[in-house]
Amino acid sequence: MDQSRAPHLRRRRGPSVPSPEPGRDARVTVVVATRDRLHGLARSLPHHDGRVIVVDNGSADGSPAMVRRRFPHVEVVELGENRGATxxxxxxxxxxxPYVAFADDDSWWAPGALGRAADLFDAHPRLGLLAARVLVGPEERPDPICARMARSPLPVEPGLPGRSVLGFLACGVVVRRDAFLASGGFDDVIFFLGEEERLAADMAAAGWGLCYVPGVVAHHHPSPPRDPRARQALALRNAVLNAVLRRPWRVVARRAVAAARSGDAGRRGLAQAVRRIGPALACRRRLPPAVEAAFAALETPG
Structure with a gap:
């Protein structure tokens, strides 16, 4: 990433960064993106093992200072602006x-999870992304996406440790660093919410395996959405934009019609998608037939 885009970027660690403690895995870095979630960070950071990098999206609530004061082993990067998922x-x-685990400011990885994930990456060279079982809240309910991933109609491919997927929760995945970077990471067309779809498509198109491994566990205690109606409109906007980025025009049309029929939030989301259509078209690229067929299989009812 060109750091010249961030003249106010500040990168500082605490006085020293200790070597990983016994039981922590030196093969994995946890990356946490945050914005104005000081209290969430204060609750979640004590649960993290190993090296942690917190990337702050222009918080105004004192989050970076709090992290440096209370968690001096954590590296803090201040962007000075909101860059969303990027x-x-x-x-x-x-x-x-070699491997990077993502977490949100309200999520963390179960003890031993990252070591198990790193072992699987070591043993499976084609594995590019591992989606974990995400347990929600203090009652530890599996996130609904876990059932969908477990029932994926995609096969268990040779050389991979679990069922293939093309969807995941960003707060519950571990990636092979080189595969993630070669696939472009997250993009600023989507910006935030639904950013996983395009990344999954491009990693699969490059030949990387993406799979669900329920034996690797992450915890998520979701923060309340700041504006639920705006979030719904954003989700519908990004469903359309994701289709423009990589999917056939019939899929774009289907998602646009679904947004238009879903009430005021859908119409707002569709209008927002139209305003961002130029950047999406500039990045548009069709997927290989096998990857498009896999997406179609996932979207077929039944």
């Missing part, structure tokens, strides 16, 4: 470990 890309660039 903030994670900078964290991956700064990581020097």
């Amino acid at each position: 903030a994670r890309n900078l964290g991956v660039h700064l990581a020097r470990t």
